[in-house]
Amino acid sequence: MTFDRTRGSLYTILVVIFLSNSCLAEYVRYDRAKTYSFDCPEEFRKIIENHPKFRATRNKVTLELWSYQRGTSDNAIAFVTPEAEAQFLSLLQHYQLKYRVLNQNVQKAYDKEKRRMKKRKFRLSSDAKGILSMDEYHTYEEIEQYFKDIDEVYSEKCKLFNISATYENRTVYGIKVSQNLTQDTVKPSVVVVSGLHAREWLGHATALYILNELVHNRQNKTIHWMLQHFDCYIIPVGNPDGYVHTINKNRLWRKTRSINLGGVGVDMNRNFGYHWGEEPESNLPYDEVYAGPEPFSEVETKGIVNFINNTIKNHAIYLDIHAFMQAFLMPWGYTKSKPEEYRYLKEVCANIVKRIKMSNGNTYSCGTPPDLLYITAGTSMDYYYSQGVPISMSVEVRPFSAEANMTESVFKASMAWPPDQIVPTGKEVLVSLHEMAKYYINHEEELGRNK
Missing domain, CATH: 3.30.70.340 (Metallocarboxypeptidase-like)
Structure with a gap:
């Protein structure tokens, strides 16, 4: 009993030390990197x-x-x-x-990015409620206000959800966009999640672009068709604590901000409870792909899963947005083996790649993580496919462009993507969602895994 109390006290002391170091840490610089x-x-x-x-x-x-x-x-x-x-x-x-x-x-790019964000004083005037500029990156507070304004101004077609509190007591938000919330119908649902990896700002911005189009551009044929057939749920900032940390403390922070005995943070996209912890590196607390002490250990991961599983009926499509590799990834990530219905995923992926190529000349790859990269266990994509979602994929958005000089400039920017990449990237991912949605409608009977 005494030993247990001593061990508990030691753990508390270590957590306090980690918290103190975390709060007092200066801005991490990457000069000469x-x-x-x-x-x-x-x-x-x-x-x-x-x-x-x-x-x-x-x-x-x-x-x-x-x-x-x-x-x-x-x-x-x-x-x-x-x-x-x-x-x-x-x-x-x-x-x-x-x-x-x-x-x-690379620090020069981060300094430029920080100056640009600090210089811009974003204020929502009364006539700009529910509008967010798509040509720059936004702070968590600005995004949070945008969500609340959408919920207020467009209450007949948008509903804001407080999915969960975070480790540092922020909020993970989700927004449902529907053709008409007053109608009591159950349409197939599209779920878009981004920001599980904090530093991938272009992913957050891409999800915000999609949300903005769904809300403000309903006269567009693609948007009108999507909302006619689907309810859409968008979670643009899945890891708010990490995102704030990338702005204030460390631009390259990837994980959550929870404290553990070996370090700080967990890779949310290794923390889902399907073949969790099967990567050797994911057991190391300092590693960038640390999977956590147990599946769904992070309040943010658990909150997103509980929200999707308990709120969304007829979950048809799941898309997790990351950056950057310019590829669409399909299950499975945890093994080289392919799922039984792989041919359907492969067909929809081929349709997406072809459509993007036709629209702007950009080339995306298509395959499973082991085929294109390496084994990735405990991912959200695998988890939702295992739960019966017929089309569950992950996209790694652009660094490459049909223009060679743009590719060079994005890489030189070193994770600090130019803001003028937000809209073109958003258009590519919106095209991909449209292709997934069309494929689902045309093959609903064969794809009905979760019914």
């Missing part, structure tokens, strides 16, 4: 991802692959800090791999 483009065979990827020198510390990333696709060009983009650069270059030279520097100092 670079981005490299380099040849990256599969064997080399495994070497750098498992190298102890390149592991993340409690507060800071040292080296990460930001873009890599197996079986394509064997080229990768890596973020490299000064602490890891010498070892990284030594390995490249040892294996005689070609490389070049894309950005000599």
